[in-house]
Each structure stands twice: as C-alpha cells, then as structure tokens.
Amino acid sequence: MAATFVSFLLFIMACSHSSLASSSSSVVKETCAKATAAGDRSDLAPFCVATLQSAPGSDAAVDARGLAVIATNLTLASYTAAYAAAKALQRRGGWSGRERAALAACRRLYADALDVVHSTVHALNAGETWAYEEDMGVVLRAATGCEDAFAGAGAGGDELPLYKVDVDAINVATVAVLIVLIL
Numbered sequence: 001m002a003a004t005f006v007s008f009l010l011f012i013m014a015c016s017h018s019s020l021a022s023s024s025s026s027v028v029k030e031t032c033a034k035a036t037a038a039g040d041r042s043d044l045a046p047f048c049v050a051t052l053q054s055a056p057g058s059d060a061a062v063d064a065r066g067l068a069v070i071a072t073n074l075t076l077a078s079y080t081a082a083y084a085a086a087k088a089l090q091r092r093g094g095w096s097g098r099e100r101a102a103l104a105a106c107r108r109l110y111a112d113a114l115d116v117v118h119s120t121v122h123a124l125n126a127g128e129t130w131a132y133e134e135d136m137g138v139v140l141r142a143a144t145g146c147e148d149a150f151a152g153a154g155a156g157g158d159e160l161p162l163y164k165v166d167v168d169a170i171n172v173a174t175v176a177v178l179i180v181l182i183l
Helices: 002-038 042-054 064-092 097-126 129-152 163-181
Strands: none
Touching (some): 002 042, 002 064, 002 163, 042 064, 064 097, 064 129, 064 163, 097 129, 097 163, 129 163
16 A cells, blocks of 8 residues: 555656746747747757757746846856967967967957946846846857957858857857847
C-alpha cells in the first residue's frame, strides 16, 4: 500500500514537472515570437528561443519580465566572455601593430560595456524602460565598435578573431532589449 502511494506521488510530481516545463517552454516561445515580431527582428526568434531555453532559470520564468532578467544576465555573461576572449587573444600574441590596437580597443569597449550592463540591471528592476534601452544602446555599440576596430586594421567579415563573439554579444543584447520593449 505504501509503495503504491509513493508511486502515485512520484507520478503526480513527474506530471506536474512535465507540465511546468512545457508551460515555461511556451512562455519562452511566445515571448520570443512577440518580442522579435514587435522589433521587426523575426530573424532572431530561433536564436531567442534556443538561447533562453538553454539558460539556467528559464524553466522557472512565468512571464516576459522573468525572461527579460534572464536575457539581461545572459548579456552580462556574453560580454564577460567577449572581454575574456579579447584578453586571451592579446596574450597569445602574434598580431600586427594594427591588430594589437584593435584587440586593445575591443577589450576596452567590452570592459566599458560591462559597467553599463550593471546599470541596465538597475533600470530593469526599477521599471525604467527608457534608461534600460539607452544603456543597452551603449552596450550594443561595444560589439559593433570592436568589429569596426578590426575593419580599421584592414580585416573584415567572419575572419575577424572576435567575429563570432561579437555577433553573439549583439544578438543576446538585442534579444534582451526586444523583450524589455514588450513589457
């Protein structure tokens, strides 16, 4: 009898967890669809869904506000990784003078952006959408500025040493802004 009761409880818990997971998955999909459509960036919808569904805590998010917090934290993580990548490339060496200058510019831009991302967290918590959007504009310019620094060094396109990192940083920050704009 006790074994049957325990089995029944385990079954109920499994069903509720499955229901919660599919519910949070639908919140992610609905939020990403709405945010990317509103921002005329439906091209980012698959990236938004994949990124948020893989993020820790997204399964507990019940609305767009929770996902905005997660996307902002992902932006912080992405820009931290970009800063670390620029620093590692600088240490590796073997760059021309112009490439070293571009890497230094990238590192400086990402360091400055990290300071601003912390401001966006405050703006989001305070419900100051305008401040959040303004701060994220600064954050986004760090990644595009990094690409520009390498273009000035005579490099361009996807052969840039930080190209993938820059694109990911831009996409994550853009998704965060788009979600905040639909709150």
